[in-house]
Amino acid sequence: MLVAPGRFEKVDVSAPAAGDLRDGQVLLRTLAGGICGSDLPRFRGFRTPLADGEVGPYAAKIPGYPMHEVVGEVVASRCDSLSPGALVVGWANSFNAIAEYVVTDGDGLLRYDAALEPTVAILLQPLACVLYAVDQLGPLDGAGVAVLGQGPFGVLFSHVIKQRGARRVTGVDLVDRGDVAGFFAVDEAVHGATERWAAQLADDRRPNVIVEAIGHQHETLGDAIDAVAPSGLVYYFGIPEARPYALDLWKFLRKQLTMRAGATQSRRRYLRLAGEYLAEHPVLADRYVTHTFDVADIQAAFEAANVPAEGRLKVAVSMT
Numbered sequence: 621m622l623v624a625p626g627r628f629e630k631v632d633v634s635a636p637a638a639g640d641l642r643d644g645q646v647l648l649r650t651l652a653g654g655i656c657g658s659d660l661p662r663f664r665g666f667r668t669p670l671a672d673g674e675v676g677p678y679a680a681k682i683p684g685y686p687m688h689e690v691v692g693e694v695v696a697s698r699c700d701s702l703s704p705g706a707l708v709v710g711w712a713n714s715f716n717a718i719a720e721y722v723v724t725d726g727d728g729l730l731r732y733d734a735a736l737e738p739t740v741a742i743l744l745q746p747l748a749c750v751l752y753a754v755d756q757l758g759p760l761d762g763a764g765v766a767v768l769g770q771g772p773f774g775v776l777f778s779h780v781i782k783q784r785g786a787r788r789v790t791g792v793d794l795v796d797r798g799d800v801a802g803f804f805a806v807d808e809a810v811h812g813a814t815e816r817w818a819a820q821l822a823d824d825r826r827p828n829v830i831v832e833a834i835g836h837q838h839e840t841l842g843d844a845i846d847a848v849a850p851s852g853l854v855y856y857f858g859i860p861e862a863r864p865y866a867l868d869l870w871k872f873l874r875k876q877l878t879m880r881a882g883a884t885q886s887r888r889r890y891l892r893l894a895g896e897y898l899a900e901h902p903v904l905a906d907r908y909v910t911h912t913f914d915v916a917d918i919q920a921a922f923e924a925a926n927v928p929a930e931g932r933l934k935v936a937v938s939m940t
Contacts (some may be wrong), residue, residue, distance in 0.1 A: 621683045625665025628919050633683050635721045638696030646699050646726045648692030650939040652738035653717045655925040658859040662686035663922045684716030689745045691738040699726025706731050709744045710891055718918055730891035739936040743908045747897060748890035750776040753857055754784060756880050757829055761785035766827040768814050768844060769834035770797040772934040775804040777831050792817050795928045803907055814840050818847035834858045838865040845872055856881040909934045
């Protein structure tokens with residue numbers, strides 16, 4: 621349980637019962653979890669615009685919080701398409717996957733290839749989110765695209781966007797990602813702040829599309845608006861920590877820009893597409909999860925994920 625900002629304590633609570641499941645729900649025995657950037661403000665003790673459930677003065681009152689990327693085995697089910705024994709990956713709706721057992725909606729879960737280790741299979745959930753977002757970008761053939769942020773989500777964006785036909789992919793990050801840029805199909809890896817990168821762009825180098833995959837601040841969204849080419853598209857993927865966000869609407873108007881954003885819909889469909897994508901690009905399984913911690917070391921796992929660093933992408937947690 622997150623008992624204070626940045627501090628977990630192990631607690632013993634009653635396990636959820638199969639008899640308490642509602643229609644469409646499943647009971648999972650958790651096998652692995654992944655730490656997402658949207659979990660980190662909660663770890664630090666902040667509330668976010670995403671649903672937090674019942675909250676206390678410093679953290680959620682629910683055990684297992686905050687983690688929503690989950691791999692598990694179905695123990696009991698009231699979801700017609702998932703039977704006990706199925707190995708699944710997807711979403712823990714209540715952000716409470718740091719627990720031995722979790723109740724969640726079956727339509728946010730899908731069976732995965734059992735040949736994958738659970739701590740590797742966790743990549744299918746963020747990959748599903750990225751595939752959904754890239755589908756919102758429209759045709760990318762011949763486009764110049766920049767991805768702001770080259771962390772666990774940013775590198776997946778770079779890889780998928782290049783596979784979708786982008787002419788040039790630029791990745792921008794305060795952390796030096798030169799060691800993985802080529803692997804994730806980044807043509808130009810910029811080690812620097814998005815503001816400085818945007819300020820020095822020549823007009824003929826402005827991307828047609830920019831994906832903001834950093835979040836947690838409004839400044840980087842402004843940098844995307846500064847950098848994108850006239851009549852371009854900005855896709856805001858990063859999670860906002862406050863509302864409302866201020867932006868230079870005059871510049872947005874004068875450049876004739878389009879902005880899109882949104883949470884992943886059709887979760888099961890995109891989990892299936894993620895499985896197909898991984899089957900086509902199996903090397904992703906070797907390079908995406910860079911650090912794995914046992915659940916007994918959940919404090920160390922979140923502390924590691926909380927500070928971006930060279931050589932670290934996805935931090936996974938083994939529950940077994």
